[in-house]
Amino acid sequence: MATGHWGFTHRCRSIPEMKITGFQLVAVLLACTSIVAAADKPPRYTILKVKTAPKIDGRLDEAAWKNARSVGAFRFPWYKQGKKEQTDARMLWDDKNLYVSFLCQDAHVWGVHTRHDDPVYKDDCVEVFTSPNPDHPEKYFNIEMNVRRVWLDRYHPEGPGKKPPTNWNAMGMRVGTTVQGTLNDDSDTDRSWILEASIPLANFAKVAKHTPPHDGDVWHLNLNRLGGETNPQYSQWSPGKTKTPQFHAPRYFGRVVFSTKLVRK
Incomplete structure (x- = not known):
């Protein structure tokens, strides 16, 4: 870089x-x-285990989320102009699910797509990209979720640049959102929006070494955000190094370590 x-x-x-x-x-x-x-060196994050699953309502008011560590400030590798609206992302897990939360600063929250596999990346959107087997980093999944609780999901068995099959769906997912402002109203100034998701680990069983992960298992993973049409920024936890915006670049994913240590209640 x-x-x-x-x-x-x-x-x-x-x-x-x-x-x-x-x-x-x-x-x-x-x-x-x-x-x-x-x-x-890619960033590294330890995901602590949770004993009681958080309620997926987009509020993040449980102690588990408050005590989970943030991944740190998102980076803007392709920044040109406009306001850099920051994101606070955190992760937890249990034997059934990966939990992820995003608190997104946003002056104008925008989202119009309402059907599964719609182009939600044109809205205010957050994304989880993961290669769950470090021995096969080219095999990755992407799950993209907008402020309206709608998601697009794909599995890429042959890596980036190859057309993925359309028959993979992230089964059993739950998504909750809240908006600190008004959705699709540019006449006022919003503060932020929150997305909270529960992703069953079984969705990655065909690639991951262990499902659920063993203590110390490492996955390659990235967290991304798009600002929608109102502020078309591209930001990431682990920054890419391509000349133009490209999230489908598993070689730049960060590293997450699954720990059986419980998050503080």
Whole structure:
């Protein structure tokens, strides 16, 4: 990523002019290399287990969600203009489901698509992309959900660039949303919207090593957001490095680790 190479150049040129021994030169080069490597390393998140499943209502008022750690600020790898509206995303799991929540800052909440597999990415939308088997990172799933609780789902057994089959559906999903403002009314200023989802782990059984995951299992996963027609921003947890916006890039997914440690009540 460009910022990584900038860090390399700046740090190396900031060394004062002096006589440098061979050992010092090696140390400097190793330090610069580690800086670049750290910049290229995908983000990592530990998903804690929950004993009592959260109610999927888009409110996030349970202690489990309050005590779950945020994945951190979303990145805007293809930013050009407009307001960067941030997202707070968190994840939990139990033996049956993966739970994910998104709290999205949004001045104008917008969503018009109402049927399964509609192009919800044209609305205010959040997405879960995952490759549940790190030995086969090209096999990935995408689930895209809009503010109206409608989702589009696909399984890509041959990786990006290949037309996926249309007969895969994320069965048993539940989605809840709330809007802190007014939907589809640009005459006022909204504050945010929340989406909460429950995704049965059985949907990934054909690819994942273990269903449910074992303690310490690692999945490749990314969380994305689109701002709809009112603020067409692209943001992600793990930023892509393609020249143009492209979420279907599993090589840039982050890493999630399933832990059997329970989240605090």
